[in-house]
Amino acid sequence: MATAKPDTSLHVENFEGFTIVRLPLQPRLAQITVCVQTLNDLAAKSESFMFVDLGKSVSVGAPELTSLADGIATLKAKYAVEIVLLSEPSLTEVLKQSKLAQVTRLFERQGEEKRILNTKKVLAVNTNNLHVRLEATLDGAIQVALQRWIGQAPRSVQSAPVAINPATDVVSVVEMHVDGCLVQVFLSSAQSTLRAMVAKILQSEISVSDPAVTDGACELLNYLTAFFKQQLSAQNSVVDAQAPQLLQAEEMMAILDVKLPARRVQTALGSFDVWLGTAA
Amino acid sequence: MLNIRVLVIDDSHVARRLLVSQLRELGFKDIVECEDGAVGLEKVHESRKTNKPFGLILTDLRMPKVSGADFLLMVNADPESKLIPKLIISVETDRGTVLNAVLQGADGYILKPTTTPVLKAKLDKLMSQKKVAS
Numbered sequence: 001m002a003t004a005k006p007d008t009s010l011h012v013e014n015f016e017g018f019t020i021v022r023l024p025l026q027p028r029l030a031q032i033t034v035c036v037q038t039l040n041d042l043a044a045k046s047e048s049f050m051f052v053d054l055g056k057s058v059s060v061g062a063p064e065l066t067s068l069a070d071g072i073a074t075l076k077a078k079y080a081v082e083i084v085l086l087s088e089p090s091l092t093e094v095l096k097q098s099k100l101a102q103v104t105r106l107f108e109r110q111g112e113e114k115r116i117l118n119t120k121k122v123l124a125v126n127t128n129n130l131h132v133r134l135e136a137t138l139d140g141a142i143q144v145a146l147q148r149w150i151g152q153a154p155r156s157v158q159s160a161p162v163a164i165n166p167a168t169d170v171v172s173v174v175e176m177h178v179d180g181c182l183v184q185v186f187l188s189s190a191q192s193t194l195r196a197m198v199a200k201i202l203q204s205e206i207s208v209s210d211p212a213v214t215d216g217a218c219e220l221l222n223y224l225t226a227f228f229k230q231q232l233s234a235q236n237s238v239v240d241a242q243a244p245q246l247l248q249a250e251e252m253m254a255i256l257d258v259k260l261p262a263r264r265v266q267t268a269l270g271s272f273d274v275w276l277g278t279a280a
Numbered sequence: 281m282l283n284i285r286v287l288v289i290d291d292s293h294v295a296r297r298l299l300v301s302q303l304r305e306l307g308f309k310d311i312v313e314c315e316d317g318a319v320g321l322e323k324v325h326e327s328r329k330t331n332k333p334f335g336l337i338l339t340d341l342r343m344p345k346v347s348g349a350d351f352l353l354m355v356n357a358d359p360e361s362k363l364i365p366k367l368i369i370s371v372e373t374d375r376g377t378v379l380n381a382v383l384q385g386a387d388g389y390i391l392k393p394t395t396t397p398v399l400k401a402k403l404d405k406l407m408s409q410k411k412v413a414s
Contacts (some may be wrong), residue, residue, distance in 0.1 A: 148393060198294055201393070204303065215293040222292070222342075226371035243291065243342050 105274075107186045134180055134183060134276050137231045140258040142274060145223035150197050155266045161259035162188065163274045164252065170256075171247040177240045178232060184277035185222045185228065186247075186255075188262075193270030200269060216222055218244040224274065282307040284335025285327065289313075289320040290369070291343040291352065295392060297371065299338060302396045306403070313385065317346030324355055324364075334364055336403070340392075341381060343369040349384045356385035364411075365406050 139157050146154050164171060171188045191213055198216040199206050204211055221244040229239045262275035282390070286308050290296040303311055312334070313326075314320050320339065327333050341348035348368060356362045366379045367388045371372050378389050388406050390398065 201294060202297055212293045212294075212297060219292045219294045222371055226373060230373050241342075243344060 041134055041158070046092065070097055113213055128277055131183075131276060133232070133235065133237075134178075136226070137163050137228065138263055138276070140276065141224055141227035141231060142263065145220065146265065146267065149220050149223050149266070150269065155268065157263055157265050160264040160273070162262040162264065162275070163257070163259055164188060164255055165190075166249070166252055170214050170217045171252060172221045172244050173247055173251075174221050174244040175242045176225065176228070177238075178236050185221065185225060186260075186262075186277060187217055187224065187244075187272060188274075189217055189220075189272035190270060193267075193272060196269040197267075218246060220272070232260045282309070284308070287308045287312050287314070287320060287323055287334045287337045287339075289315075289317060289338070289343070289348070290340040291315045292340070295340065295369075298393060299399075302394070305396050306400055315349060316343045317351030320351050321346065321354055324358075324361055328360065333360075335409075336393075337347060337364055337366045338369050339366065341368055341377065347373050349381055352381065352384035352386055361370050367402065367406060403412065 017229060018091065022187070041127070044141060090271050142157055146152065168190050169185060172190055174186050176183045176185065181220050195206060195208060195213050195218040197211075198210075198212045201216075225241050225244065229241060232239050260273070260275050264275040265272050281341065286303055288296055288299055288303070288311060290299065290313075296315075300313060307414050312323055314323055317339070320337075325339075326333065339348045339351055343351075346354070348370065352366060355364075355366075365387050366376075366385060367390060368386045369390045369392045370377075370381075372378065373390055373391065381389060388402055389410070390402055394402075
């Protein structure tokens with residue numbers, strides 16, 4: 001009786017930014033799944049990574065996969081990707097959360113130092129790439145958000161080194177997780193500008209002490225975030241955003257006396273600044 | 281329609297005040313405002329106790345404490361409150377988010393900021409649908 005030939009093909013699927021490679025080699029190894037971070041969109045930006053074509057299944061011949069270690073080595077060599085190993089329950093958790101930052105934490109818990117470093121490397125590249133993508137879509141988002149918020153397009157949007165004046169400026173921030181990376185979008189504006197903008201929206205004069213003045217910064221940031229989310233979703237990114245918050249005095253200390261690389265948005269009612277922060 | 285009590289829930293002062301002024305422009309007089317879903321739930325319960333029920337609820341989605349979607353879920357658990365027409369007014373454009381809000385019991389969705397004519401058209405449609413359904 002002929003023995004059934006083991007299935008040695010690698011089953012590749014894409015799930016919310018992760019490439020999942022399953023190795024159904026032997027019963028013992030069938031429980032092991034390899035999770036490869038998607039590097040498609042990083043390839044253009046990075047010299048150190050190549051990418052796996054996610055749209056197609058790939059297969060590696062049986063002689064190449066005599067063990068899991070060989071399989072991983074083959075994948076690494078053939079596709080030049082960073083690979084992390086996850087047991088099935090962990091993988092389920094990762095997929096559920098779908099955040100690379102959590103993959104990092106998962107390995108920190110397991111104390112696998114080498115893999116932490118690998119994952120962090122991927123995360124750093126991913127973050128840099130994301131920053132480039134966000135910067136590229138920032139102007140578009142500003143245009144649409146401002147048009148919606150006060151019904152006027154900006155007069156100009158220019159790069160400018162910006163310093164915060166805590167006596168007159170209102171700074172708000174929104175935290176987003178984009179494909180697992182923490183991204184902060186900051187918005188800063190003089191109280192007088194916000195007051196003019198909000199008065200225009202409400203079609204009535206408001207006082208400086210009106211809570212609508214500071215709320216205006218959060219609301220404008222809310223619209224900006226909405227259009228970021230929209231544009232990033234169109235690029236198949238997974239975005240989870242919190243509600244915008246005003247930066248508290250102690251949080252503002254960290255950005256005082258710093259020249260922030262911001263986009264300065266000039267409007268008919270004054271100007272405001274927007275800049276991005278990312279944390280790996 | 282203009283004699284009904286309206287509940288407006290939004291954590292943004294600006295958005296809330298804009299919406300209230302638009303509702304007043306449309307002729308609504310009895311408008312109650314609150315800043316999140318938790319306070320919104322209290323207002324709904326209170327209105328039933330005092331026998332001054334709301335005839336329309338407009339809520340944002342992304343809010344602290346209790347989100348708009350959670351508010352809808354909780355308020356719709358009560359059979360009487362379930363009958364109140366509820367409109368989402370949000371910056372969210374994501375299909376999944378909108379679908380989720382509708383699944384939680386929203387009767388309509390408007391992208392904010394909205395204009396008075398758009399709001400009026402949506403409310404007219406919503407009220408006529410509810411009238412037919414009841």
